[in-house]
Amino acid sequence: MTASDFKARARAVLARLLPWLRPHLRPRTLLVLPPLFLLYVLVLIPFTPGIRDIRKAKVDQPAQIYSADGKLLAEFKPTHREWVSLKEISPQAIDALIATEDRRFYRHHGIDFGRTASAALHTFSGDRQGGSTLTQQLARNLYPEEIGRSQTLTRKLKEAITAFKIEAVYSKDEILETYLNTVPFLYNAYGIEMAARTYFGKSAGELDALESATLIGMLKGNSYYNPVINPERALDRRNIVLGQMVKFGHLPAAKLDALTKRPLRIDFERQTEEPGRAPHFAQQLRKWLIAWADDNDYNIYSDGLVVRTTIDSRLQTMATNALALQGNQLQSIANAAWGGRGGCANANADLAHAFIRETSDYRAAHDGGMSDADALKKLSTDRAFMQTLCENKTRVQAAFVALDPRNGQIKAWVGSRDFTQDPFDHVAQARRQPGSTFKPFVYGAAFERGAKPTDTFVDQAVEIPVKGAETWRPTDDSPPSGRPVSLRDGIAYSKNRITAQLMESVGPARVARLARDMGVRESHLDEVPSLALGTSPVTLKEMVSAYGTIANDGSYIEPLLVTRIENRDGEVLAQFESAPERALSVDATRKLVDVMRDVVNRGTGTMIRTRFGIRADVAGKTGTTQDNADGWFILMHPQLVAGAWVGFNDSRVTLRSDYWGQGAHSALPIVGDFMQRTLRSHLIDARVRFDTQETPGKWQTFVTRLRTWIDATFSKAPKPAAPKNAQTTAQHPARAKRAPAEPAAEVTEAPPQSPVFTTMPPILPALGETASAAQAPSEPASAPRQ
Structure with missing residues (x-):
């Protein structure tokens, strides 16, 4: 002009x-x-970002997340961006930016008054133009909430004030570097580096004049000039940028004609972040850390926090590998059961139609006037549509978590088979019925009230009335035997009828309360008799936490994600540990651990011993829900508790196999493989054992001491003289064995009794022992379903 x-x-x-x-x-x-x-x-100055906030943005150091053994797990960046220095950016991209967006960039101090006046005149005359400098645009990009986006005088003044502050803190090169690293380019790509990778498959330093002009041209309107969706507009805008570069001396004029005739050459590929070693764990940790940072006036994206987590990268790798191995095997079984890829319609037409009706494609067809039959026919014959639908529905999912019961520290966390394919976290977010893995809470509540592992119930048909006119009738795989079954055998062989009778004696409210005290604290538990068989959905994290309470002698410790947080200089800002809470008495817990040993020694979890060769002192429980929709297994070692769940996102889909659908065959191999690797690598001690010796109570201790005092005080019997060869016999026990022995009287061996309750009357008559104390518990004829 x-x-x-x-x-x-x-x-x-x-x-x-x-x-x-x-x-x-x-x-x-x-x-x-x-x-x-x-x-x-x-008046507006206090309502704009302060110098301290601007300096933080300039540093831009995201929180770094480390494992307990010092491996980097993740970095918490605000956007999908990789920061590069100005020297690593193509000079032609910088020239294109200055020529197009702010040609007097190096001559103003945040506001270009001449350009602002010119823009105002154009706007008043009906030709609306922008007059913002790069510094003003940076202010908007960095502080959108403080400055706002509305076209008002207040917003423009806030923008100008912030621009002046930025110029006071940043050098010109730093402003350019920050601008180019923070500007958005669609498809979750922020900054020139990610834009170059997304649209051209190269780094920012390799951009030529045409590519630089294309990307800088997008800044006028990302969507409008999107080279993927709107290539013609992007081409025209690119040529305008090239013209500006020639006009202000950044390109020779002789090259302009040839350059503008060149086509767009886009090599588009969405950029995805690397999932890292423990992506689901990092996802949960980010939520927790944001809340902590807000409460303590820190920014997880710019303050350079260093977070030391409880995850052990070695155990995490073992867990990931074990889950992947078993998941792949189960997927091949699922594919065969559902007729191969895209074959769910042939395997179950009714269920396939239900899947179709739940899709957006069906809703669109139905809303467009198609009848239900026509829409189903159209979509069911679409091979690509059905293949995608069936693959999504019949994709096997699994989850795994392990923690140290002594301190609650989570050591491994795998939320799905593939985070990029299914980021949904099946450890902490998915609530599924736990099946028989819930039974230990019933037995624990009974032991707390005085029951003994040798107490018995008759294996008979059970009918328990519930609210209304309904009756609950739990069943097992085998018909009722009519024989007494001990509580030890009831949990070892996962007998539903025995557990149901025990639940009726203890009461659902008491069992639910104990489960909450032991760790099931986030999910709702219905206080009904069927709760004994795990009908209330819970998370895997809650269940493993509760089993951690069992392994920790009955003391609950809240699961811990982080041990400490440091600043960028290594100074400790906060340390974390969980305090123990008594949930179950020591005696009851030790009885529970002892009977749960039998699950792996001779019950439903024997594969831990037979297939994986684990000889350490472990105890656990299998679990399978109705129609084999969910498979569970949780294993306890004094130093590590590990649990796995296997199923499908849609509970209507199962492995369609009574063998593979059981937790003992679907979830147990994941835990068994993991524990085998852990023991072989000596990350836990195979020699450590659970202490299941019962400790006498106060009354028993008092009685014992009283008897000892009475015997010592009032006994008049002379002490027997020691035999002359006593010392020799003690020193040479083999020689004593060769001495002739007197004939012994024939005795009948009685079954072992609990030392605490041998001389005490029954504490719980309501438990209704159905066999005399001298009657040995009978073992079920066959191992039922879990």
């Missing part, structure tokens, strides 16, 4: 403004306006 053109346009704008200004152009009014404007600017 020439000077004469500018004057003409200015006169035209004034001509339009004078009719409105004339009534207000009084001398006193004009004198008051400047002080009022200055006062308004001063």
Whole structure:
């Protein structure tokens, strides 16, 4: 625009403004306006980002997440961005930016008053133009909430004030570097580096003039000039940027004609972040860390926090590998059961139709006027549609978590088979019925009230009335035998009828309360008899935490994700540990651990011993839900508790196999493989054992001491003289064996009794022992389903 053109346009704008200004152009009014404007600017200053916040943004150090053994697990960045220095960016991209967006960038201090005035004149004359400098644009990008996006005077003033502050803190090169690393480019790509990779498959330093002009041209309107969706508009905008580069001396004019005739050459590929070693764990940790940072006035994206987590990278790798191995094997079984890829319609037509009706494609067809039959026919014959639908529905899912029961520290966390394919976390987010893995809470509540592992119930048909006119009738795989079954055998062989009778004696409310005390604290538990068989959905994290309470002698410790947080200089900002809470008495817990040993020694979890060869002192429980929809297994070692769940996202889909659908064959191999690897690598001690010796109570201790005192005080019997060869016999036990022995009286061996309750009357008559104390518990004829 020439000077004469500018004057003409200015006169035209004034001509339009004078009719409105004339009534207000009084001398006193004009004198008051400047002080009022200055006062308004001063009032706005506190509502803009402070210098401290601007310095933080300049540093931009995301929180770094480390494992307990010092491996980097993740970095918490605000966006999908990789910061590069100005030297690592193509000079032609920088030239294109300055020529197009702010040609006087190096000559102003945040505000280009000449450009602002020109933009205002164009706007008043009907040709709306932007007058923001790169510094003003950076202010908007960095602080959108503080500055806002509305087209008002207040927003422009906030933007200008923030721009002045940025110029006071940043050098010009730092402003350019920060701008180019924070500007958005669609498809979750932020910054010039990610944009170069996304649209051209190269780094920012390798961009040529055409590629630089294409990316810088997008800044005027990302969506409008998107080279993927709108290539013609992007091409025109690219050529305009090239023209600006020639106009301001960044490109030779002789090259312009040839360059503008070149086509767009886009090599588009969405950029995805690397999932890292423990992506689901990092996902949960981010939520926790954001809350902690907000409470303590830190920013997880810019303050350079260093977070030391409880995860052991070695155990995490073992867990990931074990889950992947078993998951792949189960997937091949699922594919065969459902007729191969895309074959769910042939395997179960009714269920396939139900799947179709739940899709957006069906809703669109139905809303468009198609009948249900026509829409089903159209979509069911679409081979690509059905293949995608069936693959999604019949994809086997699994989850695994392990923690140290002594301190609650989570050591491994795998939320799904593939985080990029299914980021949904089946450890902490998915609530599924736990099946028989819930039974230990019933037995624990019974032991707390005085029951003994040798107490028995008759294996008979059970009918328990519930609210209304309904009756609950739990069943097992085998018919009722009519024989007494001990509590030890009831849990070892996962007998539903025995557990149901025990639940009726103990009461659902007591069992639910114990489960909550032991760790099931986030999911709702229905206080009904069927709760004994795990009908209330819970998370895997809750169940493993509760089993950690069992392994920790009955003391609950809240699961721990982080041990400490440091600043960028290594100074400790916070340390974390969980305090133990008594949930179950020591005696009851030790009885529970002892009977749960039998699950792996001779019950439903024997594969731990037979297939994986684990000889360490372990105890656990299998679990399978109705129609084999969910498979569970949780194993306890004094130093590590590990649990796995296997199923499908849609509980209507199962492995369609009574063998593979059981937790003992679906989930147990994951835990067994993991524990085998852990023991072989000596990350836990195979020699450590659970302490299941019962400790006498206060009354028993008092009785014992009283008897000892009475015997010592009132006994008049002379002490027997020691035999002459006593010392020799003690020193040489083999020689004593060769001495002739007197004939012994024939005795009948009685079954072992609990030392604590041998001389005490039954504490719980309601438990209804169905066999005499001297009657040995009978073993079930066959191992039932879990």
